[in-house]
Amino acid sequence: MVASTNRDISPENRRWHTVARIADAPAENTTQRTVPKSQIDSEDDIAMEVLVESRVVAVFRHAGQWFALDGMCSHQGGPLAEGVVRDGCVTCPWHGWQYDLATGIQMINQQPLQESFPVRLVEDRIEISID
Numbered sequence: 001m002v003a004s005t006n007r008d009i010s011p012e013n014r015r016w017h018t019v020a021r022i023a024d025a026p027a028e029n030t031t032q033r034t035v036p037k038s039q040i041d042s043e044d045d046i047a048m049e050v051l052v053e054s055r056v057v058a059v060f061r062h063a064g065q066w067f068a069l070d071g072m073c074s075h076q077g078g079p080l081a082e083g084v085v086r087d088g089c090v091t092c093p094w095h096g097w098q099y100d101l102a103t104g105i106q107m108i109n110q111q112p113l114q115e116s117f118p119v120r121l122v123e124d125r126i127e128i129s130i131d
């Protein structure tokens with residue numbers, strides 16, 4: 001499977017999905033993920049797995065930038081959000097395939113095997129678009 005994401009769609013014409021809220025404490029009566037503001041304010045990397053319209057998506061903050069990839073590895077479905085992130089790449093925890101966080105390109109064969117998605121922060125929300 002060769003991944004593709006239409007990066008030509010302007011941000012205002014995309015459908016954005018809130019995947020997490022940034023807050024000091026989880027909101028009551030919601031199942032939505034909360035990312036502590038202290039974690040957002042830190043320099044630390046962040047990785048989380050979210051569901052967007054039944055798709056598993058791995059969302060990362062690495063080196064101060066946000067990325068989102070299909071959360072199931074193209075090899076055999078390993079959980080990329082549980083992978084090691086280093087130097088702009090995530091390594092799948094199951095068999096070690098590596099993907100560029102920004103493009104989803106598999107680092108050995110240089111093919112775009114993992115779909116990537118735009119991420120943005122809006123006020124207290126982390127949003128991605130899977131259009």
Ligand code: FES
Nearest residue numbers: 073076078092095
């Ligand atoms: S499932 Fe990811 S490398 Fe095999």
